Amino acid sequence: MHVTTTISFQSQLPGDRPEVRFKDHHPSLTEREAVLEARRCLYCFDAPCQQACPTSIDIASFIRKISTGNTLAAARTILSANINALSCARVCPTQVLCEGACVYNHRDGSQPPIHIGRLQQFAMEAAYAKNAVASLLGDKRASTGKKIALLGAGPASLACAAELTLRGHQCVILEQRALPGGLNTNGVAPYKMKADVGLLEAEMVLGLGVELRTGVTVGKDVKPEDLLAEYDAVFLGVGLGPDGRLAVPGEELAGIIGAVELIDQVKTRGQPLFEGVAHAVVVGGGNTAIDVARELRGLGVPEVTMVYRRGPEHMSAYAHEQDGARHDGVRFLHWHVPVRFNGEGKVSSLTLARTRLEDGRLRNVPGSEADVPCELVAMAVGQGTLKDLCTAFAGVDFRDGHVVVDPDTGATGNAKVFAGGDVANGGKEVVNATAEGKRAALAMDRMLTGA
Amino acid sequence: MVDLSINLAGIKSPNPFWLASAPPANTGDQVMRAFDHGWGGAVWKTLGDQIVNVTSRFGALDVGGSKVVGFNNIELITDRPLEVNLREITEVKKRYPHHAVVVSLMVETRDEWRDIIKRSEDTGCDGLELNFGCPHGMCERGMGSAVGQEPRVLEEITGWTKEFARTPVLVKLTPNITDVRVPGRAAARAKADGLSLINTIKSIIGVDLDKMVPYPVVGTKSTNGGYCGPAVKPIAMHMVAQLAQDAQVRLPISGIGGISNWRDAAEFMALGATSVQVCTAVMHYGFRIVEDMIDGLSLFLKDKGMNSAMELVGRAVPAFSEWGQLDMNHKVIAHIDELRCIGCDLCHVACRDGSHDCIHFHKEGSAALVAQEEKIRARVGAPPAARIPYVAEDECTGCNLCSLVCPVDGCITMNDVTKNKEFQSWNDRVAQYGSAKAAVENSPRMWKDKH
Ligand SMILES: Cc1cc2nc3c(=O)[nH]c(=O)nc-3n(C[C@H](O)[C@H](O)[C@H](O)COP(=O)(O)OP(=O)(O)OC[C@H]3O[C@@H](n4cnc5c(N)ncnc54)[C@H](O)[C@@H]3O)c2cc1C
Ligand SMILES: Cc1cc2nc3c(=O)[nH]c(=O)nc-3n(C[C@H](O)[C@H](O)[C@H](O)COP(=O)(O)O)c2cc1C
Ligand code: SF4
Ligand code: SF4
Ligand code: SF4
Numbered sequence: 093m094h095v096t097t098t099i100s101f102q103s104q105l106p107g108d109r110p111e112v113r114f115k116d117h118h119p120s121l122t123e124r125e126a127v128l129e130a131r132r133c134l135y136c137f138d139a140p141c142q143q144a145c146p147t148s149i150d151i152a153s154f155i156r157k158i159s160t161g162n163t164l165a166a167a168r169t170i171l172s173a174n175i176n177a178l179s180c181a182r183v184c185p186t187q188v189l190c191e192g193a194c195v196y197n198h199r200d201g202s203q204p205p206i207h208i209g210r211l212q213q214f215a216m217e218a219a220y221a222k223n224a225v226a227s228l229l230g231d232k233r234a235s236t237g238k239k240i241a242l243l244g245a246g247p248a249s250l251a252c253a254a255e256l257t258l259r260g261h262q263c264v265i266l267e268q269r270a271l272p273g274g275l276n277t278n279g280v281a282p283y284k285m286k287a288d289v290g291l292l293e294a295e296m297v298l299g300l301g302v303e304l305r306t307g308v309t310v311g312k313d314v315k316p317e318d319l320l321a322e323y324d325a326v327f328l329g330v331g332l333g334p335d336g337r338l339a340v341p342g343e344e345l346a347g348i349i350g351a352v353e354l355i356d357q358v359k360t361r362g363q364p365l366f367e368g369v370a371h372a373v374v375v376g377g378g379n380t381a382i383d384v385a386r387e388l389r390g391l392g393v394p395e396v397t398m399v400y401r402r403g404p405e406h407m408s409a410y411a412h413e414q415d416g417a418r419h420d421g422v423r424f425l426h427w428h429v430p431v432r433f434n435g436e437g438k439v440s441s442l443t444l445a446r447t448r449l450e451d452g453r454l455r456n457v458p459g460s461e462a463d464v465p466c467e468l469v470a471m472a473v474g475q476g477t478l479k480d481l482c483t484a485f486a487g488v489d490f491r492d493g494h495v496v497v498d499p500d501t502g503a504t505g506n507a508k509v510f511a512g513g514d515v516a517n518g519g520k521e522v523v524n525a526t527a528e529g530k531r532a533a534l535a536m537d538r539m540l541t542g543a
Numbered sequence: 544m545v546d547l548s549i550n551l552a553g554i555k556s557p558n559p560f561w562l563a564s565a566p567p568a569n570t571g572d573q574v575m576r577a578f579d580h581g582w583g584g585a586v587w588k589t590l591g592d593q594i595v596n597v598t599s600r601f602g603a604l605d606v607g608g609s610k611v612v613g614f615n616n617i618e619l620i621t622d623r624p625l626e627v628n629l630r631e632i633t634e635v636k637k638r639y640p641h642h643a644v645v646v647s648l649m650v651e652t653r654d655e656w657r658d659i660i661k662r663s664e665d666t667g668c669d670g671l672e673l674n675f676g677c678p679h680g681m682c683e684r685g686m687g688s689a690v691g692q693e694p695r696v697l698e699e700i701t702g703w704t705k706e707f708a709r710t711p712v713l714v715k716l717t718p719n720i721t722d723v724r725v726p727g728r729a730a731a732r733a734k735a736d737g738l739s740l741i742n743t744i745k746s747i748i749g750v751d752l753d754k755m756v757p758y759p760v761v762g763t764k765s766t767n768g769g770y771c772g773p774a775v776k777p778i779a780m781h782m783v784a785q786l787a788q789d790a791q792v793r794l795p796i797s798g799i800g801g802i803s804n805w806r807d808a809a810e811f812m813a814l815g816a817t818s819v820q821v822c823t824a825v826m827h828y829g830f831r832i833v834e835d836m837i838d839g840l841s842l843f844l845k846d847k848g849m850n851s852a853m854e855l856v857g858r859a860v861p862a863f864s865e866w867g868q869l870d871m872n873h874k875v876i877a878h879i880d881e882l883r884c885i886g887c888d889l890c891h892v893a894c895r896d897g898s899h900d901c902i903h904f905h906k907e908g909s910a911a912l913v914a915q916e917e918k919i920r921a922r923v924g925a926p927p928a929a930r931i932p933y934v935a936e937d938e939c940t941g942c943n944l945c946s947l948v949c950p951v952d953g954c955i956t957m958n959d960v961t962k963n964k965e966f967q968s969w970n971d972r973v974a975q976y977g978s979a980k981a982a983v984e985n986s987p988r989m990w991k992d993k994h
Binding site for chain 1: 887889892924951
């Protein structure tokens with residue numbers, strides 16, 4: 093077990109990890125570019141972009157500050173709403189959030205919406221480069237003497253811990269892995285953000301005075317009831333569970349790997365991957381499936397095929413992500429399901445069946461089975477849940493794949509326990525986890541201070 | 544073909560576009576290249592006793608991403624020997640006999656004026672311009688704007704020059720006075736042949752906030768400069784129009800100040816200028832801008848059914864009147880086109896905070912909102928109907944503000960609702976009711992009490 097306050101986790105990342113080979117799709121703006129883009133913003137009244145941001149960043153105001161050269165104040169405006177703003181700027185699906193709501197979308201189409209994410213990235217990078225983030229957050233309140241345990245060091249817990257720490261509470265984060273940041277460190281596609289950025293942001297939060305204990309699996313190394321006894325409150329920010337499987341024959345063969353597990357290898361481990369892989373198959377139709385497929389292509393796998401059991405219109409992956417995958421040369425096989433993995437110890441092919449809808453039910457087409465070669469299969473068929481861990485906290489209810497919470501406060505059935513992020517919303521985005529972490533912190537603060 | 548040639552007090556040029564007396568008209572090489580590009584005339588950089596300049600000597604005002612909206616300089620008159628300038632002017636006139644070459648002059652004593660006028664006219668130049676406008680450096684030595692600000696001195700010196708000159712004499716006026724008609728009338732009394740205006744405006748263009756020295760920085764100090772460029776155009780046009788209208792002036796005018804394109808030129812001409820002079824725009828973009836000016840003015844004149852540039856001169860002067868002559872019965876009301884509106888709501892906040900709070904939103908669930916939704920139903924990319932505001936017609940004061948801030952062309956129109964009311968000016972009304980107080984009492988109220 094490691095107890096950490098401030099430490100450079102970035103230096104623990106292997107320099108030869110596969111993700112470093114990806115080109116950054118979010119290059120930084122120069123000051124001049126940022127100011128010119130900021131000046132395009134209309135400074136809307138009651139701006140719709142802000143309404144579309146889950147953390148309600150005052151976008152019109154921060155952009156105006158960029159336009160006047162007041163960059164650090166812009167960063168302050170952003171941080172006051174969203175402590176994970178550096179990563180959000182890069183990983184948010186802005187097309188369907190702030191930028192999707194920008195009034196420029198209602199113009200004649202001659203000008204794109206304001207590049208809000210890139211402007212946010214510009215302001216945050218400036219604040220980090222000047223080492224100004226902590227001072228922009230202002231002074232911490234006097235210690236309240238209250239202790240809070242936060243489970244998992246992902247965006248939800250980090251946002252929650254930052255807010256609680258600034259309000260004078262003592263926070264301890266328990267994380268099973270060696271590195272903090274959650275999926276921001278080991279999940280997000282490398283062309284959007286590399287692991288060091290997720291770690292930099294986590295280090296900033298830890299630097300506020302949050303204690304991090306890595307290598308601690310709650311439920312195994314620490315008992316929930318002990319946490320409830322020792323701490324004044326507990327925050328569940330453990331995210332989703334391990335990669336799901338299909339229960340198809342042959343799934344135990346080598347070369348078949350869960351998508352999130354595979355992405356973790358790409359992002360944080362220094363192994364040569366996919367040597368000799370000529371064909372890879374990704375099973376699934378969500379954003380994780382798309383990410384894996386694009387990453388495999390980016391790492392040089394010649395043929396990457398996505399297998400999805402329904403049509404393109406049914407895929408939960410964003411349209412812009414599907415386009416991106418197509419652009420990267422990913423092949424799509426819609427209306428197909430795996431029925432069997434074949435190979436001797438190692439997977440060498442996959443038997444697929446065609447599917448169709450019959451009276452609204454999905455069925456395999458009899459006699460449609462065919463083999464496709466593959467040396468690697470990524471299973472992106474959803475992640476499991478951490479129901480057992482969560483419900484081990486007495487009173488916590490778990491339904492429909494997530495902890496049951498009051499959406500305004502993150503409160504659970506146990507008065508001392510709050511939850512936020514993927515574990516509470518069933519799996520959304522970093523920005524939702526951030527918003528929910530902060531919201532829970534405010535509610536916990538009210539509870540702890542009796543305010 | 545439209546005839547662009549002009550005749551200003553006997554000075555003829557193939558078109559109304561002249562270089563102002565400034566750096567672009569500093570040398571024979573420049574003036575000849577300008578003529579090759581299409582400029583019709585040039586007022587040579589002011590001649591006088593040789594001076595030396597400081598560095599740096601220019602500053603600029605950038606606004607909202609636009610460079611050099613305003614420009615400022617602390618340079619003096621020509622720093623080249625008089626003989627060199629005179630030799631080059633002779634050369635230019637010989638090579639370009641049909642272009643207008645006017646020599647700008649600034650000296651002190653009667654004898655100096657006699658001498659420099661003789662030597663200048665020996666070059667074959669078409670006219671003289673008396674620089675009574677320079678507001679920096681030279682005025683500290685009793686010349687430039689020091690003369691332009693003293694009508695009696697201006698009249699006396701202009702009188703001398705008229706004694707000595709054989710070619711037309713233009714008096715270049717300074718805007719650094721309270722009423723430009725006073726120096727204009729003084730020039731007219733001294734029998735000047737024409738007026739040029741404006742010279743630059745006394746100004747500080749900015750402050751270096753690190754050094755705590757105004758711009759342009761000369762070591763550890765700066766001084767007031769002369770302001771020009773696009774930002775001064777409204778001030779210059781007002782002065783031109785005032786002089787064009789003044790019965791005691793009645794002199795042809797060469798308009799100067801912020802002219803950058805054919806439209807600026809057309810506006811100055813409509814307000815009474817026969818030729819226009821340009822400095823800043825050429826310093827910014829070079830001589831080539833005249834191509835747009837020539838084409839633009841020709842097409843404009845043709846479009847308006849005018850056969851010559853001279854027909855345009857003074858066209859808008861009769862419509863420039865005193866406030867008391869304006870029609871009190873004229874009424875316009877703002878209207879928002881819901882098929883163009885993008886829902887930025889800038890008009891709402893502008894009218895609320897900066898005018899009369901007449902732009903509102905349809906209430907949720909109201910019949911009006913339903914009707915609005917109906918109206919925009921077929922519009923692709925429409926904003927939410929609830930974000931499209933409407934103008935309360937009984938509240939609108941017709942001030943124009945909303946239509947000025949709206950970012951979408953043609954979205955807010957100011958509709959004429961005068962109906963068949965007869966023209967009645969304020970002066971008419973005062974005459975009708977006997978006093979200003981009675982006139983107010985008998986006027987319809989423009990504003991609504993909202994409390
Ligand atoms: C492949 C992939 C790509 C994604 N891409 C994007 C994207 O581009 N943009 C975006 O906005 N979102 C993206 N997401 C979603 C986003 O990553 C999550 O919504 C977000 O990270 C949720 O934050 P969290 O804090 O709730 O959980 P997580 O980030 O999952 O963090 C949970 C942490 O808890 C730890 N933990 C779990 N169990 C225990 C335990 N028992 N004891 C101690 N620690 C424990 C985990 O190790 C982990 O560090 C992606 C998700 C995936 C899987
Ligand atoms: C750098 C500079 C030097 C100038 N020098 C003179 C000058 O020597 N004599 C003169 O009459 N006006 C001078 N002017 C004023 C210009 O002729 C002109 O009146 C003024 O710049 C307004 O025109 P603009 O807005 O097109 O620049 C100078 C202006 C500038 C910018
Ligand atoms: S909606 Fe677009 S233009 Fe309006 S404030 Fe937001 S970013 Fe700026
Ligand atoms: S300013 Fe124009 S575009 Fe914006 S809300 Fe008003 S009418 Fe619509
Ligand atoms: S014209 Fe003036 S008063 Fe009328 S709605 Fe527009 S801003 Fe308001």
